[in-house]
Amino acid sequence: DADVTQTPRNRITKTGKRIMLECSQTKGHDRMYWYRQDPGLGLRLIYYSFDVKDINKGEISDGYSVSRQAQAKFSLSLESAIPNQTALYFCATSGAWDWNEQFFGPGTRLTVL
Amino acid sequence: TQLLEQSPQFLSIQEGENLTVYCNSSSVFSSLQWYRQEPGEGPVLLVTVVTGGEVKKLKRLTFQFGDARKDSSLHITAAQPGDTGLYLCAGVYAGGTSYGKLTFGQGTILTVHP
Numbered sequence: 269d270a271d272v273t274q275t276p277r278n279r280i281t282k283t284g285k286r287i288m289l290e291c292s293q294t295k296g297h298d299r300m301y302w303y304r305q306d307p308g309l310g311l312r313l314i315y316y317s318f319d320v321k322d323i324n325k326g327e328i329s330d331g332y333s334v335s336r337q338a339q340a341k342f343s344l345s346l347e348s349a350i351p352n353q354t355a356l357y358f359c360a361t362s363g364a365w366d367w368n369e370q371f372f373g374p375g376t377r378l379t380v381l
Numbered sequence: 382t383q384l385l386e387q388s389p390q391f392l393s394i395q396e397g398e399n400l401t402v403y404c405n406s407s408s409v410f411s412s413l414q415w416y417r418q419e420p421g422e423g424p425v426l427l428v429t430v431v432t433g434g435e436v437k438k439l440k441r442l443t444f445q446f447g448d449a450r451k452d453s454s455l456h457i458t459a460a461q462p463g464d465t466g467l468y469l470c471a472g473v474y475a476g477g478t479s480y481g482k483l484t485f486g487q488g489t490i491l492t493v494h495p
Contacts, residue, residue, distance in 0.1 A: 272423075299481060303485075308390065308487055308488075309487060310385075310387070310469060310485035310486055310487045310488050311424070311469070311471075311485040312485070313482060313483070316481070316482065318481060326482070358423050358424075360423070362481075367411075367412040367414070367429050367431060367473065368412065368414075368473050368481060368482070368483055369414060369426050369429055370414075370424075370426065370471075370483060371426070372423030372424050372425070373423050374421070374422055374423050375421075375422070375423050
């Protein structure tokens, strides 16, 4: 079984809809991250969490929110989706003492029409 | 905003050729990583470098960290079609505001033709 799983893998939605992307991990890591990937822009950090009670904004948090329901679960919400949020979204985990090496999920391809 | 410049953005080469990908910043890294990503999958860690001047080898891949810890390179010898993919560098900048966060370069799309 994969260490980091994301659901759904693909999603098509309409402008204005609320959507939630979910991430679960079995690596036992405290740190979890949400990234967005667009062509030519690498990965950009949306939100990150170092433990269940810790939530931090990344470089592109506007229009997004997150919830850390448990050590193993970290969800990303788009409260009112817009077309320029069409992208690949990745969840990642990291241990605290390993140079922040990250383990990524398979990604969610989101299309907002 | 700290920027991590990766070049080139695209590389298209023939099997057997050598290539180098560069990652540069004006700021110092406490550590730097290289990832490889294939279509439909998330990035997978290849290597982490932490010491200025450090060189690490992974089969035909050689990773180097600059002496000042502001730059890194990935060199592939005798590239094979299986090396095709997106290569990403990512660093943790020295300094408290970057604690626990990676900054990614834009990526290099490598295509190796048989």
